[in-house]
Amino acid sequence: MTVTQSRTAEIRRLAAEDRDAAARALAELLRDLFGLEAERIEINRDRYSLNSLNGFFRTGDEAFFFKFHQEEGEEAMSGEYYRADILAKAGLPVDNPVHMSALPGEQILIYRRRTDPRFSDVLRRLDLAPDEAAEARALAAERKLNEALLEVCRKTLHPVDAAEVAAEPIHRLFYERLIDPKSGALPGGRFADFYVGRSFRFPGVELDWEAFSRAAVVINGVRYRRTIGELFAAAAERLRPDRLADAGGVTAHGDAHNANVWYVEGGGAPSLAFFDPAFAGSHVPTLLAEIKATFHNIFAHPLWLYDPAEAATRYRADATFADGVLDIVTDWQPSRIRLGLLEVKAGTFWRPLLATLSERGLLSPDWREVIRLALFLCPTLVMNLRAGASSHNPVSSLIAFSVAVMVGSEPVAGEDVVTRFLDMVDPERG
Ligand SMILES: Nc1ncnc2c1ncn2[C@@H]1O[C@H](COP(=O)(O)OP(=O)(O)O)[C@@H](O)[C@H]1O
Ligand SMILES: [Mg+2]
Numbered sequence: 001m002t003v004t005q006s007r008t009a010e011i012r013r014l015a016a017e018d019r020d021a022a023a024r025a026l027a028e029l030l031r032d033l034f035g036l037e038a039e040r041i042e043i044n045r046d047r048y049s050l051n052s053l054n055g056f057f058r059t060g061d062e063a064f065f066f067k068f069h070q071e072e073g074e075e076a077m078s079g080e081y082y083r084a085d086i087l088a089k090a091g092l093p094v095d096n097p098v099h100m101s102a103l104p105g106e107q108i109l110i111y112r113r114r115t116d117p118r119f120s121d122v123l124r125r126l127d128l129a130p131d132e133a134a135e136a137r138a139l140a141a142e143r144k145l146n147e148a149l150l151e152v153c154r155k156t157l158h159p160v161d162a163a164e165v166a167a168e169p170i171h172r173l174f175y176e177r178l179i180d181p182k183s184g185a186l187p188g189g190r191f192a193d194f195y196v197g198r199s200f201r202f203p204g205v206e207l208d209w210e211a212f213s214r215a216a217v218v219i220n221g222v223r224y225r226r227t228i229g230e231l232f233a234a235a236a237e238r239l240r241p242d243r244l245a246d247a248g249g250v251t252a253h254g255d256a257h258n259a260n261v262w263y264v265e266g267g268g269a270p271s272l273a274f275f276d277p278a279f280a281g282s283h284v285p286t287l288l289a290e291i292k293a294t295f296h297n298i299f300a301h302p303l304w305l306y307d308p309a310e311a312a313t314r315y316r317a318d319a320t321f322a323d324g325v326l327d328i329v330t331d332w333q334p335s336r337i338r339l340g341l342l343e344v345k346a347g348t349f350w351r352p353l354l355a356t357l358s359e360r361g362l363l364s365p366d367w368r369e370v371i372r373l374a375l376f377l378c379p380t381l382v383m384n385l386r387a388g389a390s391s392h393n394p395v396s397s398l399i400a401f402s403v404a405v406m407v408g409s410e411p412v413a414g415e416d417v418v419t420r421f422l423d424m425v426d427p428e429r430g
Helices: 007-017 019-034 076-090 119-128 132-156 162-166 169-173 189-194 209-214 228-238 241-247 291-299 308-314 336-359 367-382 394-408 417-425
Strands: 039-043 053-059 062-068 099-103 106-112 199-202 205-208 216-219 249-252 261-264 271-274 281-285 317-322 325-330
Touching: 007 019, 007 053, 007 062, 007 106, 019 039, 019 053, 019 099, 019 106, 076 099, 076 106, 076 132, 076 249, 076 281, 119 132, 119 261, 119 291, 119 336, 132 249, 132 261, 132 271, 132 336, 162 241, 162 281, 169 281, 189 367, 199 209, 199 394, 205 209, 205 317, 209 228, 216 394, 228 367, 228 394, 241 281, 241 367, 291 336, 291 367, 291 394, 308 394, 317 394, 325 394, 336 417, 367 394, 367 417, 394 417
Parallel strands: 216 325
Antiparallel strands: 039 053, 053 062, 062 106, 099 106, 199 205, 249 281, 261 271, 317 325
């Protein structure tokens, strides 16, 4: 039996050893697949560790971006192609591939090369160097995008059945990170790998999973109702794909964090455009559609999630543990631009969306719980938050888990930025 040689796998292998050979193999692939004469091929270095590969090339005076997906097979490339089209047809601004191959072993997507910054890069600069005029422009762009998102949600909102919702790829970002991908066993996947049975090192205290997952959490004097263990268990129950049909389905990107969004400074007001729509769909459970954007654009900043070393130099976080209570004190708080983004997201998107759901009889009574549990899984399962496991240190890890609990759980009493957000978007409140 002959095994088909994957040309993309071969290019990926070569890229780690012999860049010129990799570029030649890629040029040949592009010629065979699309009749393109690729010049000045650049393969991005920092991506090798992940299974994906991307980079740039030119043909004449046109510049392109190419991308091989992480996973071979499973129609990853044609999936992204088809999903970009779903968003474009709904009227959302999104990059469409100009070439695509879904041939086995030769899956590749080609986009026009952009020189715009990602919105995440623009906002990071504003975290570090606040600038009122630039912030106002960024917020105006965010408002315009959210008006478009709301319109698309309203236009596409429809009743869905459990099977339709369960078939959406967005669950790979939430529920499917809690379970074993093959057997479906819980705990499994990232949840089991990252946390279950592990130890947690914070400034002032080290806890094993048993103690950590069962600890009552107090953050800056506010006590939270649920433990970390209870939050994972509740998420595994309530975010099961077949339970998410109750709020209807919409057309959405689903993974529209700002590192998948371009900031386009034209002549006039800047605007935003999506790319990387691998998890988009047309039956996305409504309450999940903008969760990734809400968490990763707002609560993940400044610095603690993506720049843990930097966060440790700027923020303090300390913990004590006694009688089953993990008491955390930290001076971390969202920056002005993030609070501005929160206000826009709440007022322009969430509040009117929830009002629409309510009018159409699709607002489940536990909508706060669904939003909270989905927000909770964003930081905890996007990367390993334990100090020493990946990029995190004891300070960033403690801030990370405190933000995760704050978004995930109601406080026993008192308020925080998340209770204020949920009150702001509650359609039953004046
Ligand atoms: N059309 C493009 N032009 C230039 N750079 C791009 C383009 N599309 C993506 N990139 C860059 O490549 C990175 C990874 O691309 P993305 O499509 O988000 O893939 P992934 O699946 O790895 O997240 C982006 O964060 C961006 O910096
Ligand atoms: Mg991306």
